[in-house]
Amino acid sequence: MALKSLIAAVAATLLSALPAFxxxxxxxxxxxxxxSPMAGAAFMVVHNMTGEDDRLxxxxxxxxxxxxxxxxxxxxxxxxKMVHIEEGFAIPAExxxxxxxxxxxxxxxxxxxxxxxxxxxxxxxxxxKAGEITIEIxxxxxxxxxxxxxxxxxxxxxxxxxxxxxxxxxxxx
Ligand SMILES: [Cu+2]
Numbered sequence: 001m002a003l004k005s006l007i008a009a010v011a012a013t014l015l016s017a018l019p020a021f022x023x024x025x026x027x028x029x030x031x032x033x034x035x036s037p038m039a040g041a042a043f044m045v046v047h048n049m050t051g052e053d054d055r056l057x058x059x060x061x062x063x064x065x066x067x068x069x070x071x072x073x074x075x076x077x078x079x080x081k082m083v084h085i086e087e088g089f090a091i092p093a094e095x096x097x098x099x100x101x102x103x104x105x106x107x108x109x110x111x112x113x114x115x116x117x118x119x120x121x122x123x124x125x126x127x128x129k130a131g132e133i134t135i136e137i138x139x140x141x142x143x144x145x146x147x148x149x150x151x152x153x154x155x156x157x158x159x160x161x162x163x164x165x166x167x168x169x170x171x172x173x
Contacts, residue, residue: 023049025091025130029143034108034115040064042106042123042137043099048091050130056097057088058126065110067123072102082107088128115139 026047034040040063048054061067069088072080080102089097089104099105106123115121119139126132138144 023051025050025054025125025127025133027125027133027135030135030137031141031143032108032115032121032137032139033141034111034139037114038109038111040108040111040115040121040139041070041101042108042121043101043143044106044135044137045096045098046091046125047096048093051093052129053090053092054130055088055090055128056125057128059106060124060126061108061122063112063115063121063123064108065112066108068107068109069104070107071104091127117141 026049028045028047030042030044032040032042046056056069059067059069068084069086070082071085072082075081084107085104091097097104108121117140121137121139122134123137124132124134
């Protein structure tokens with residue numbers, strides 16, 4: 001009995017230690033916006049707690065006909081343009097990738113129905129090593145998960161009108 005309870009205690013210790021160490025992708029600051037009935041974008045912070053370098057390589061959703069990983073880059077004329085990043089976004093172990101307005105984002109093109117505030121968008125993130133993680137994102141202007149301590153003030157100077165660029169450069173399906 002003593003040995004059994006010792007084994008149980010060791011197993012319990014291992015089990016409780018594991019999730020903190022070899023954890024998961026932690027996804028927070030999620031929100032999604034749409035400034036046109038045709039297109040939307042989702043933002044989040046993905047923190048890599050898996051213990052190894054990984055890469056967000058694809059996104060899938062039934063909410064739109066096409067869902068892609070995008071970023072904004074400045075063109076020669078200084079105007080920000082969106083581009084599809086086919087190789088995805090690298091996320092080093094213990095590091096994170098920030099998807100935010102004016103930067104990296106998940107692009108939804110050809111919405112199957114127009115988004116309104118409070119709608120729930122189901123999105124599957126595909127990681128090279130961590131596999132697929134499906135999350136729910138609420139449509140609204142701000143992250144809904146309450147983690148606003150994350151230097152989000154730095155982003156407020158970004159011109160939110162970049163989203164209007166989204167809709168004007170969205171290919172029609
Ligand atoms: Cu985009």
